[in-house]
Amino acid sequence: MRSGFVVPVLAATLLASLSTTDEAAACGGCFVPPSQSTVVSAHRMALSISPKQTVLWDQIQYDGDPEEFAWVLPVKPGAVIEVSTDAWFDTLDAATTTQIFQAPVDCGNDSSGGFGCGAMDVRSAGATNEAGGGGGPSVTVVHRGTVGPYQTVTLSTDTPGALNDWLDNAGYAVDPSTQPVIDAYVAEKFDFIAIKLQPGKDVKSMKPVRIVMPGASPTLPLRMVAIGTGANVAVTLFMITEGRWEAKNFNNVVAPVDLLAWDFQTQSSNYGELRTKVLEQNGGASWLTAFAFEGGLLGQLPGLFTFGGPRTYSSTGTGLGGVTDTIAGAYVAQGLASGETMSGECSQNLVNLSKSSLMVSNPCPAGVPFDDPSCGSVAAGEIDARKLACGPLDDLAVALNGLHPKDVWLTRLEANLPRAALAEDLVLAPAASQETVDNMHQARIGTNVEAFCGDGSAAPITNGSKRGGGGSGPLVVGFGLGLAAIAAAARRRLGAARA
Template sequence: MKTSLLAPLLLSAPLALLCGTPSDAHACGGCVVPPMTNTIVNAHRMALSVSPKQTVLWDQIRYDGDPESFGWLLPVKPGAVIELSTDAWFETLDAATSTTVFAPPLNCNSGPDFDCGCAMSDAAGVGGELGGNGGVTVVHRGTVGPFQTVTLSTQTPGVLDDWLTNAGYVIPEDSAPVIDAYVAEGFDFIALRLQPGQGVQDMKPVRVVQPGISPTLPLRMVAVGTGANVDITLFLITEGRWAAKNFENALVPTDLVSWDFATNSSNYATLREKVLAGSGGATWLTTFAKPRALLAPIRGAVRGNVPITLETDEFGFPLRTADNIAAGYIGQGVLNEETTDAVCVAAFTQFASDTRMVSDPCPAGKPSNDPSCGEVAAGEIDARVFECGAADTITETTMDDVATALTGLHPADVWLTRLEAKLPRAALANDLELEPAEHQVEVEHEIRARSSTNVESICPSGVVLLPGSKGSDQDRGTRLVLVTTLGAGLLAFARRRLRGVRSPLPA
């Protein structure tokens, strides 16, 4: 059986990979498939943590085809180690940082003030032996969760293609020069395939830990298997806000955001597409950037401190929430049945403003309870305080993505930044280089529309827009969130319902 090869990025950046039919393919790296397979990669989701100690790339692999045809190839720096991650990691990062647009508050002439509280999320961003030798050194073979893994090294362009072909991978003709270029630049490669008996439903995200700092996203590899354009979402975990170095950086002009009360929607998606088309499409849009966002509550520009909702009832009222992304990550892991242990959550907020460096006393690729683990130096934070889950059990996942992301960083200085792009193939000719942003200012993910249309659908007798995106203190004192009889009934129901809500996370 020939193996379709999904080729993501090099270790400097994480990607989300999905390969299947053109309608369901979403990947973070190159998607390399057999000649008769019509698979197009049209989206990537990745996360990247950068510190002087290590660079970590997360890739959420999803694949909808024959499990025996799945293969994945990643260029990495020598010394890289691949580890299993969790579904909860990307789910929480995405949910906590997605853009939400709120309608402007209204003052209807025929009645009391009305702040409809309408909001819209941004949906736009929205088997066998592994081969012989032939000049290729097998640095490591192993298993990671449901995957067989092999780390390969060569100094001779061309021979890696032959090795992979002999191992059952199909290398498209146009991808061979890309692979050879990375070989010439000194990269090793990690190849993955599912273990016998494992199905695509068993696939989990993976992360690659590379020693040292490597703030680069290998877009040349991303180009493999993509269509005319590819959507990329990149989460950056760094000290300070970071941005693109060799691409255009941009923001959505929030002063132009308008709300249509007839359709209960905004023009944010249209504005976003226009910005992303700038510079021939070679533009990265920053839609979220905040300090201490992993461990401390995120304060939105519209709602203030709002817990992250993990679970709702049939009416949309929260059943389970979390105060910060790290706690939300653990809570989502509990809901996903990836873990039952949430004890570590209690320690998160106390480290949000800590100026000490987080250090992992365990060798790369070793679990936190391995005998080879040592002790952190005086004045450092042991990364294991950010872990939940029992590493010594077979059925329990160690929830250690937060610990891995913070290793080598000082929590008080850590920012979470969300970058989005819609890159044409021409823009994938150069790798993305990242650097500290020129302006270390926050970027809000909650937006209050500055103008509106079709307000008569809400206020048929006339309307006056209240000033300001958030309104003055006096304005807030006079507005009513729900003014109709139905609204009052829903509010009363919500209060009754929430009295019996479960605690945010299990003890």
């Protein structure tokens, strides 16, 4: 079950509504029989990295015959697969999606003016968000099992071409052009996890999955992502790390928010165009940091613009009584609203531990539920990860294992990668800049302001503007500036950036 999400509460009665997106697909290779065809257009993933473990979440969407679905991902030896929750991606996406608010304007009369209610989710601006079988001795089945609605198999091989043969024997089409990619991962000593839907399960039962791997592995298998994609693929990656992270072997960009313009006639901004331009840099091999906050998961984020208090969130169906002031709290509320958990008892623990310098530790063996008898106890001076789980709603607890809550950043990276950029895996590393990047922005330029003020004169508010996160700076409202001139200014700025 999916629920819409509302974020944030700007004032007591002003809510900006976000709806979850269904445009997502697996980050592994998606193999289908010869009678089927698929083009993967978007991926939505999350990655948590600590010295103890690396966790990769992947949201899978597939619209074909459930009996003909298979998903394959290269993993480090020792990896286990677990089922995740829809609430995890629903919350991360809704809380970090870029939103643009109209430029403030003084209409010169008493009828209107100041900060209007115009706001736009960038998704409305055209921005893209997002086994089994036979085999021979050359392929070792490391593990078979079930998780959620899936049958799972972990495979290991040292023989080039063996995995392709195994998949062919299972009835899945493997394009011959993919064999060099798979063989390269084999040569690099990767194992492979493959999943299929259990008999009797349909595509509506599909849930996100997470892969838990031992140690720090800051790499995303983009070469495998290339399988099944078209000319370009949109990728959204949420990172949970100590410190702000970014791409190490790709270009890193941010949106030129000082060029943001708000058209009062269409009630929309030019953010989509600005975003497209920066992502086209470096031949399209660029990653945009759209959100980055220390304490972004567990802590309160600053209020917006001139509104006081922290940013707040409400899950659809809970009403204003369900408003929370952290993304972690919103995750629990969303899980309750969607029926993925019946208990919110971990909420207060999340609040209490948000500024702790102690390390979170999971005392359970890999792949074992938190309530399993084999679980032990944590060492003195550590936080028991089980305290951060609300029943089956355990993504936060898993994500924070090995991390210190007060140092954890939540970062959103976006890309629109051409196939050529998928020739190498994405390597991630601590960012050169550890500055905050907000997803809430107020346009600096206004056009067609008469649609808001009428035919009377209008003047900019001269006391400056505040962007999301409480940042401040001069606001330029160019009421006589046409959109063509704004676009020209953007081209000059972006051209200078490329140079």
